[in-house]
Amino acid sequence: MGAKHVGRNGRTFKLHAPVPCYDVPASTLAAVPDSLLTSFNLLPLSARETLRKITIPARDGRAWHVPAGAFCRLEVSHGPQVADVNIWNTHNPRERLYTSKTRLIHSSHLSVGDSLWSGMPYLRPLATIVSDSVQYGIDEDNAGVHDVIGSRCDPYTNAAMTGANANHCCHSNLVRAVLPFGLTEHDVHDVFNVFMCTGFMRSTGQYFAKPSPVVKGDYLEFFAHMDLLVATSTCPQGDVSIPCGSDRAPTCYPLGATVFRLPGLDLKHYTPPKVSSYQGVHGLASAVEQPDADSS
Numbered sequence: 478m479g480a481k482h483v484g485r486n487g488r489t490f491k492l493h494a495p496v497p498c499y500d501v502p503a504s505t506l507a508a509v510p511d512s513l514l515t516s517f518n519l520l521p522l523s524a525r526e527t528l529r530k531i532t533i534p535a536r537d538g539r540a541w542h543v544p545a546g547a548f549c550r551l552e553v554s555h556g557p558q559v560a561d562v563n564i565w566n567t568h569n570p571r572e573r574l575y576t577s578k579t580r581l582i583h584s585s586h587l588s589v590g591d592s593l594w595s596g597m598p599y600l601r602p603l604a605t606i607v608s609d610s611v612q613y614g615i616d617e618d619n620a621g622v623h624d625v626i627g628s629r630c631d632p633y634t635n636a637a638m639t640g641a642n643a644n645h646c647c648h649s650n651l652v653r654a655v656l657p658f659g660l661t662e663h664d665v666h667d668v669f670n671v672f673m674c675t676g677f678m679r680s681t682g683q684y685f686a687k688p689s690p691v692v693k694g695d696y697l698e699f700f701a702h703m704d705l706l707v708a709t710s711t712c713p714q715g716d717v718s719i720p721c722g723s724d725r726a727p728t729c730y731p732l733g734a735t736v737f738r739l740p741g742l743d744l745k746h747y748t749p750p751k752v753s754s755y756q757g758v759h760g761l762a763s764a765v766e767q768p769d770a771d772s773s
């Protein structure tokens with residue numbers, strides 16, 4: 478008699494073991510060669526050539542460019558604070574971060590070696606995480622840090638829940654941040670939740686958050702595979718230790734960002750990712766070429 482699962486209405490199902498859907502060797506999808514990562518880790522901080530430093534004020538958003546081949550560091554500069562991050566190809570904002578495919582390819586929570594993938598029809602790494610001081614792993618509640626499972630706090634859901642207008646939600650912070658770059662609200666997309674500790678309740682499947690475990694000095698760094706526009710919101714929920722809708726005010730902090738190059742980086746075995754090699758046209762070409770194939 479095998480294991481059973483009892484559904485909500487009392488129906489019983491055979492309980493199968495879970496099987497990862499995208500179970501391929503990490504090397505198949507690795508966007509940066511080991512030699513690049515090794516070189517990155519060996520080079521001292523003094524080898525970094527800073528291109529830009531950004532402060533994202535508390536409860537606000539900022540956007541900035543990261544050139545291809547450069548790095549971006551997001552840093553907990555003042556105190557525990559989560560960040561909601563959007564990423565676009567600078568030259569084609571239709572190519573932007575696709576969190577749902579990113580989590581299928583890698584995991585619900587990202588760390589070193591995981592890439593941030595663009596959507597179809599491009600489907601290639603926009604950036605790859607090269608350093609993560611947190612490396613929280615997955616805890617006993619199935620929670621992790623740096624997720625690609627949540628969305629972003631926004632004024633529309635807030636209005637539906639509370640009836641109030643909230644103009645400094647992450648969604649609105651990102652909208653204001655990208656306007657100077659010629660983008661609009663319609664370009665803002667589901668986020669990479671950096672420094673946030675999240676998961677799904679085992680009993681109900683509800684999305685949950687725990688207080689962010691990060692401390693001042695924690696950071697996450699990623700490598701840009703192409704010229705990128707990066708936008709980041711400092712979430713008005715701070716470290717997310719207070720549930721949405723509570724009348725207690727969260728403590729919020731600014732975050733720091735640094736764009737830097739590493740002139741001594743070993744790029745010998747590195748090739749920038751190309752757009753997807755898929756050459757078909759969704760079956761449309763064969764239908765045009767063989768109109769009578771099914772009628773003879």
Ligand SMILES: [Zn+2]
Pocket residue numbers: 561629630646647648711712713714
């Ligand atoms: Zn938020």
